[in-house]
Amino acid sequence: MTLFHSLSLHKQLLKALDKMALIETTDVQEQAIPLILEGKDLMVSAQTGSGKTAAFLLPILQRILMQDAPQSGTRALILLPTRELALQTKNYLEQLASFTYIKCGLIIGGEAFKYQVATLRKNPEILIATPGRLVEHIERGTPDLNDLEILVLDEADRMLDMGFAIDMHTIAASCSQERQNLLFSATLHHKELGRIKATFMDPKFIEVDPSRQLPPQIIQQIILCDHKKHKEALVEAVINEEKAQKVFIFCKTRIQCQQLSNLLSFKKYRSACIHGEIPQSDRKQIIHKFRQGSIEILVATDLAARGLDINNVELVINFNLALSGDEHIHRIGRTGRAGEKGKAITLIEANDWNQMSSIERYLKIRFERRIVKGLTASYSGPKNLKNSGKIAGTKKKKLEKKGAKNSKKGKSKTAVTKRSKEARPLTGKGDGFGVLLKTK
Numbered sequence: 537m538t539l540f541h542s543l544s545l546h547k548q549l550l551k552a553l554d555k556m557a558l559i560e561t562t563d564v565q566e567q568a569i570p571l572i573l574e575g576k577d578l579m580v581s582a583q584t585g586s587g588k589t590a591a592f593l594l595p596i597l598q599r600i601l602m603q604d605a606p607q608s609g610t611r612a613l614i615l616l617p618t619r620e621l622a623l624q625t626k627n628y629l630e631q632l633a634s635f636t637y638i639k640c641g642l643i644i645g646g647e648a649f650k651y652q653v654a655t656l657r658k659n660p661e662i663l664i665a666t667p668g669r670l671v672e673h674i675e676r677g678t679p680d681l682n683d684l685e686i687l688v689l690d691e692a693d694r695m696l697d698m699g700f701a702i703d704m705h706t707i708a709a710s711c712s713q714e715r716q717n718l719l720f721s722a723t724l725h726h727k728e729l730g731r732i733k734a735t736f737m738d739p740k741f742i743e744v745d746p747s748r749q750l751p752p753q754i755i756q757q758i759i760l761c762d763h764k765k766h767k768e769a770l771v772e773a774v775i776n777e778e779k780a781q782k783v784f785i786f787c788k789t790r791i792q793c794q795q796l797s798n799l800l801s802f803k804k805y806r807s808a809c810i811h812g813e814i815p816q817s818d819r820k821q822i823i824h825k826f827r828q829g830s831i832e833i834l835v836a837t838d839l840a841a842r843g844l845d846i847n848n849v850e851l852v853i854n855f856n857l858a859l860s861g862d863e864h865i866h867r868i869g870r871t872g873r874a875g876e877k878g879k880a881i882t883l884i885e886a887n888d889w890n891q892m893s894s895i896e897r898y899l900k901i902r903f904e905r906r907i908v909k910g911l912t913a914s915y916s917g918p919k920n921l922k923n924s925g926k927i928a929g930t931k932k933k934k935l936e937k938k939g940a941k942n943s944k945k946g947k948s949k950t951a952v953t954k955r956s957k958e959a960r961p962l963t964g965k966g967d968g969f970g971v972l973l974k975t976k
Contacts, residue, residue, distance in 0.1 A: 538566045546601045548635040549594060556631055562587030564744040569595055577717045577739040581724045583869060586744055588720050592688050593629050599685070600638055600661050609680035610641070612662045613711065614688040615704065617695045619644040619666060619816055620823065620844055625690070626664050638662065643679075645669045646816030653678050667695060667703035674710050684711040688718045693726040693862075701728060722862055754872035755879045757906040758892065760913040767883050768799055771853055773908045774881055775805070775833070780850040782826070784870045785835045788856035796855060797835040809835040838863060847873065854882040857891055861898030881906065886915050893925035 538561045540553050553559075561569070564582045571578055572595035582588045596612045605611060616622045622644045629640050641660035643652050645668060652669075656678045663679070673679050687708065689695065695704060717739075721729065724743065759774070761767050775783055787793040790811040797809035808822045808831045825831040827846050838858075849871045858864035864882075871878030882903070884892055896902055902925075920928035 543569055543594075545594060546598055546636075548601065549597055549632065551635045552632050555634070558590070562591075564588050564742065565591045565594075567742045567744065568592070571740050571742075572596075572716075572718065573598060575716055579719045579721075579724055579739050579741050581721055581741075581743040583722060583865070589625060589628055589690070590632070592690070592718050592720065593625075593632055596662060596686055596688075597629075597633055597636065597638060601636060605683070608683040609659045610661065610663045610684060612686040612688070613681065613684055613707075614662065614664045614690060615667055615670070615695065615707065616664065617666065617691050617698055617700065618839060619646060620810075620819065620839070621691065622664050622666055623820065624845060629662065629664070640664060643670050643673060644816070649673075656680070667700040667707060671703045671706050674706060679710070681707075681711045684715050686716045686718065687711055688720070690720045692719050692721040692732070693723055693729065696726060696728040722866065751869075751872045751878075753875065753877045754868055755877075756868065756901070756903050757879070757881045758884045758903040759881060759906050759908060760915050760917060761883050761885055762913050762915055763885070766911070766913065767855060767885075768796065770883060770908055770911055771796070771855065772800070772803060773911055774853060775851070777908070778851050778879065780879075781829070781832060782846070782849045783833045783851045783853065784846075784849050784867075785833065785853045785855055786858070786867050787835060787837060790837055792855065793835050793837050797833075800833055800835070805833050806831050807833040807835060810839065811837040812839055838867070844870065845873070846870065848876065849873070850878060852878070852880040854880070857882060857884065857888045858895065859891075861895045864895050864899070889918055890926045896925055 539559060540561060541550060543561070545553075564580060564586050565588075568578060568580055568588075568591040572592060580588065580591070582591075592614075600611055614625060616625060622642060626640055626642050633640070639658070639660040640662045641652075641655040641658070641664070643655070643663060643665035645666060649672075652673065653676075656663075656673065659680060670679070674681075689704070695701075719729075719732065724741065759770055761770055771785065785796065787796060790813055793809045793811050797807050800807035808825070810819045810822055814822075822831065822834070823844065823846075826834045835855075852868050852871045854864070854867060858867055868878075868880035871880060882892070892903070918927040922928045
């Protein structure tokens with residue numbers, strides 16, 4: 537590891553780092569900071585909790601401090617997928633910039649337009665924003681991004697997954713084309729990132745903590761279950777068995793999230809939930825209480841699966857299985873942070889088995905099976921398994937039935953193939969997205 541003091545950072549930044557007790561760089565900071573200071577375009581694959589936020593914030597602050605530009609507009613723009621991540625990044629930035637004159641503006645949904653317009657008119661040196669709300673301001677002509685020197689896309693894969701591709705294009709097209717581009721993502725193999733890569737000017741690539749690499753201090757278990765009521769009973773039993781002081785629970789829908797939180801509150805647990813329909817001010821307060829320990833159980837949709845940096849979360853429970861291996865990693869990444877031990881438990885119903893098996897193959901692990909005394913499921917898993925771990929025989933039977941059905945109707949193979957090609961959805965190529973991160 538490298539000491540921050542060896543990176544020739546401004547003395548005011550070093551002073552803030554000392555106050556924050558940050559002495560040594562992480563792997564991603566050690567590799568990225570020197571290249572960003574050289575003005576290189578960068579594409580970085582790093583997990584949350586790897587120190588990537590400081591990896592781009594410190595060079596941005598260094599550049600602003602060392603290169604005075606008093607008559608310019610906003611000099612750096614940081615885009616993030618969610619309000620919570622934007623707020624967290626702003627708070628972290630303010631700590632790093634606490635001994636400087638540098639100001640930061642925040643543009644996110646759920647807050648009044650008039651206050652944000654006033655913020656934009658002040659031309660803060662750094663702007664932190666979520667794509668949707670910033671596009672609304674661009675359409676009204678309020679932000680000045682003509683002098684932008686650095687554009688950061690943090691959690692880029694997540695923004696694409698959330699449908700922000702067009703908004704990202706709109707924002708990039710509104711910025712100065714003579715800028716430095718920094719992209720941070722859990723993976724550089726996302727299907728939409730290929731077109732972004734092609735637009736960089738000879739970018740440097742850094743891959744730290746590949747997305748499939750899991751912290752060894754996190755124990756991962758599954759518990760088989762039969763139905764929703766069974767899951768609810770298991771959640772309570774597991775919390776009691778683990779005696780965890782901070783628990784993160786992930787649900788698939790807002791309704792499930794609210795119902796489970798209400799049930800736990802009824803059972804006298806200090807529980808709360810966050811999802812997209814809860815007002816931003818309430819979400820901020822709930823997350824603050826969870827950090828401080830006045831709330832012990834936080835039930836959330838995947839809105840909170842990425843980036844929330846909350847210390848000492850001892851247990852993560854997946855009430856519903858994640859939709860992908862990457863999403864599973866981001867969920868369980870709420871525990872086992874900074875080298876601490878953690879545990880992640882996923883509740884598996886019969887129709888979850890094949891998806892669970894896909895996640896195991898993606899992660900190259902096998903989940904430990906756990907049984908809760910008195911709550912053993914009637915479902916004990918499939919009788920026959922393929923080498924891949926998926927249920928054996930299902931696909932073959934479906935194909936046989938489908939073939940018999942097509943035979944009866946007298947449909948030819950050619951006709952079926954032709955129709956399937958015609959029904960194939962558009963790929964999205966040629967939509968102009970390639971200009972997203974174009975530099976001169």
